[in-house]
Amino acid sequence: MRRLPVYLLIDTSGSMAGEPIEAVKNGVQVMISSLRQNPQAIETAFLSVITFDTTAKQIIPLTDLVSFQMPDIKASGVTALGDALKLLSTCLDNEVKKTSAESKGDWKPLVFIMTDGIPTDDNWQDGLNEFKKRKVGNTIACAAGHSADPKILKQITENVVSLDTVDSAGVSKFFAWVTASIGVASMKVEDSGKEVGGINELPAPPSELNIVT
Secondary structure (H helix, E strand, C coil): CCCEEEEEEEECCHHHCCHHHHHHHHHHHHHHHHHHCCHHHHHHEEEEEEEECCCEEEEEEEEECCCCCCCCCCCCCCCCHHHHHHHHHHHHHHHCCCCCCCCCCCCCCEEEEEECCCCCCCCHHHHHHHHHCCCCCEEEEEEECCCCCHHHHHHHCCEEEEECCCCHHHHHHHHHHHHHHHHHHHHHHHHHCCCCCCHHHCCCCCCCEEEEC
């Protein structure tokens, strides 16, 4: 079976404490519940979660939706986004099956990044350069709130959306859109054997999410 790997990179720095981190936890739970009701997603989508604050941690390796259980996450520290991209690169190398002469590998991964700040690691672009060497299907980054800098996220991917406020309403809309996007990508690979090409092939974001041009 060809899997559709999905990597969530979530900012858990101190500025996410309180309502934002609770909204993230709730958003992930609702997303998993919804995807479990989706026959295509449950067949193909595998999820991993990487959190980043002072360091990056893969708190959930690539896991099928039925087995997925979100651990509790806390917000503290600073924003090691470069460290997260470096760790993501390692996870992509180790977890995503490559196509060989004998069998087809996994579909190209989808990557969703959410941050409410700017990278605090001095050499964060080392992580960016590592990530750029990897092939993924689509990377979508969300600049949540006014302390995040969409221009920095544009260095990672062309597909950047912004949220004006990091509250439960905004965060839940972001995760609802991620859920719909994974659903569409799963359906496309299952039904037509084709991958989603760009953000324009995903569902339109809700009005709370602004596409950064």
